[in-house]
Amino acid sequence: MKTDLYSEIKVDSNVAQQCGLTNEEYTNILKLLGREPTYTEIGVFGVMWSEHCSYKNSIKLLKTLPRNGPQLLVSAGEENAGAVDIGNGYAICFKIESHNHPSAVEPFQGAATGVGGILRDIFSMGARPIAVLDSLRFGNINSEKTKFLVKGVVAGIAHYGNCFGVPTVGGELFFEDCYNDNPLVNVMAVGIVRTDRLAFASAKGEGNPVCIVGSSTGRDGIHGASLLASREFDDSSEDMRPTVQVGDPFAEKLLLEATLELIKAGVVVGVQDMGAAGISCSTSEMSARGKSGMKINLDEVPLREPDMTPYEIMLSESQERMLFVFDKDKLEIAKEICKKWDVPLTQIGEVTSDGILHISYKGRKVAEIKAIDLVLGGNAPQYDRLAKEPKYLEETRNFDFAKLNLDEINPKEAFIKVFSSPNIVSKRWVYEQYDHQVRTNTVRITGDAAVLRLKEIPGKGIVLSTDCNSRYVYLNPYRGAVIAVVESARNVACVGACPVAITNCLNFGNPYNPEVYWTFKQAVMGMGDACRYLNTPVTGGNVSFHNESQSYAIYPTPTIGMLGIIDDIDKITSLEFKNSGDFIYLVGETKNELGGSEFLKQLFGLVVGDAPTVDLEQEKRLIEFLLEAIRNNLINSAHDCSEGGLAICLAEKAVYSKGLGARINLGNQLSIAQLFSESQGRVVVSLSPEKANEFEFLCEQFSLKYQKLGEVVERTFEIANAFSFEVDELSKIYFNQLEDILG
DSSP states (O other): OOOOBOOSSOOOHHHHHHTTOOHHHHHHHHHHHTSOOOHHHHHHHHHHTSHHHHOTTTHHHHTTSOOOOTTBSSOTTSSSSEEEEEETTEEEEEEEEEOHHHHHHSHHHHHHHHHHHHHHHHHTTTOEEEEEEEEEEESOTTSHHHHHHHHHHHHHHHHHHHHHTOOEEEEEEEEOGGGSSSOEEEEEEEEEEEGGGOOOOOOOSTTOEEEEEESOBOSTTTTTTTTGGGSOOOTTGGGGGGGSOOOOHHHHHHHHHHHHHHHHTTOEEEEEEOOTTHHHHHHHHHHHHTTOEEEEEGGGSOBSSTTOOHHHHHHOOOSSEEEEEEOGGGHHHHHHHHHHTTOOEEEEEEEESSSEEEEEETTEEEEEEEGGGTSTTTTSOOOOOOOOOOTHHHHHHTOOGGGGOGGGSOHHHHHHHHHTSTTTSOOHHHHTTSOOSGGGOEEEOSSSSEEEEOTTSTTOEEEEEEEOOHHHHHHOHHHHHHHHHHHHHHHHHHHTOEEEEEEEEEEOSOTTSHHHHHHHHHHHHHHHHHHHHHTOOEEEEEEEOOOBOSSOBOOOEEEEEEEEEESOTTSOOBSSOOSTTOEEEEESOOOSOOTTOHHHHHHHOOOOSOOOOOOHHHHHHHHHHHHHHHHTTOOSEEEEOOTTOHHHHHHHHHHTSTTEEEEEOOOSSOOHHHHHOOOSSOEEEEEOGGGHHHHHHHHHHTTOOEEEEEEEEESEEEETTTEEEEHHHHHHHHHHHHHHHHO
């Protein structure tokens, strides 16, 4: 038994619990080590075996997802981010992650460092970031707490992205009471890289130097992964504010340029962001991937606070730092490049061949752990949790809609309530705070998806979307997750791009609650089935559990980030009407499906019923139809029909159309469902009258139902037998509502 290891504090099961470990996990650690761990070691195990780093309650299910495909250059979860080959010698790297718990405790820095962390995941692959998207969810919009959180989060995202110099081009913003205590802040970053310059997070080559490149290490972020991100909120959560990292986007900009030049110069063996779990994570994961070990001397780590202990140094999550393994024969070149960019480079150790992390401090060894014992895919725990269908589902699914007396609802009053919902109205107040034109790649941000040109491949572009309707997932986790995937694919196709791959951010409550875990299990199954059917493999992502407080558990929220590719950037379409006199068509079928709808929420305060039905085969045909119609210039506009239903979809097309409106006739026997049902597989398009026959023939070729709704007119928005508005009147509601509420 080894006795030469130094421990600041004697470790027992109580200390292990303080580090987020269970008694069973502590017992397993004793077996792996063959001795009691040091205090530094138990801290490292605590962060590395936390839910946030090890995915111990989710990895078995995540492995069932389609994680490989002909265009994927790395398997999901194997590297810092996913990489998709887009041809011409280039790849797109993209990933989405959460910073929910930090943003609830400290909204500005929590959101800002969420942006910084996901950007580092992208450029550590050798890719230059070209876009950021976000998916944000907050509680009751009339709550002062919600307003404080919204303003702080949006300001944090804007601050980091704008200063770093990357456009924020799209996203979502939803309000629901279940997010009152636990907002969701999911951030997606996208970058482009030459395929021959992809970098990987692997430590190889005995004797190669291990270096920290970037900022110094402080006490910020300690236990951010193991405690703050891996437990639900309670009365002591405010005390966790020191666990939230502090970001510096200007330092990260320099780190970006230095990293890309280091990779281009061919001096890099491996590189990984030091985000969650800091030095603990990057040293262990890079060693495990490279089937190697490391000797690390913590005395060499640049510190910005005095008297930091080895425990604190290993667990710090200070931002703007990367761990590099350099070719030992090219270290001087690396130093010159970092000096050029005024980015600190400090060697803290070297690669070994024994597979063990040897951590020393002040001449004493404080940790000696096999890298494989710490990591996902190694000896980190993997659990099968108990899953049980939630009791609430029986009540929600059997809700009696007859007692709502929908036939007595005034359509005009209902429309105004739904159209003015904070979940429907323009998010202009948010995106005007973001610089979405920096780097001049942005073609379009409003509409169903964001469009970016690729200067590296003239004429080619990418299309990006983030989607999830958590009410659907709450009511039917399997079907709701399917809908999240197909809606994101539909949004990309509405612009004219072929959906090719997804990243996901799976936000759920306590996995030890069997009812919560059942919803997670069902959602993963639904996502996997939809991705397999649409041939959009999962490139990676993030699982965020414990999103609940003593008062609220969030709706299960599997956010989908979709990447689409378009070969001709000139062949895109947008949502708004283009010409007076154009015909308006609905492609797809409206069913009597009000479950989980915005209509039910705004008029009755209810989230009941079942999620809308979804037909994967029909969704696939609709996507193929849209791509064909747009390539052949058959349609002038397209808009996915989703939240709010057909009436809202049409109104949104009108308010973006600069004076154009619509005259619509849905028949004499107009029902509430025709206006506000959120049936899936529907798109509203407009087209020139002379192309109507060709358009209808194409619909029939793809076996899609279609209906002519009316035509584009000047200034008026009218649905016969329901209501009529001036478009200017709708525009005032749509574009000013959120700003008025938030002040």
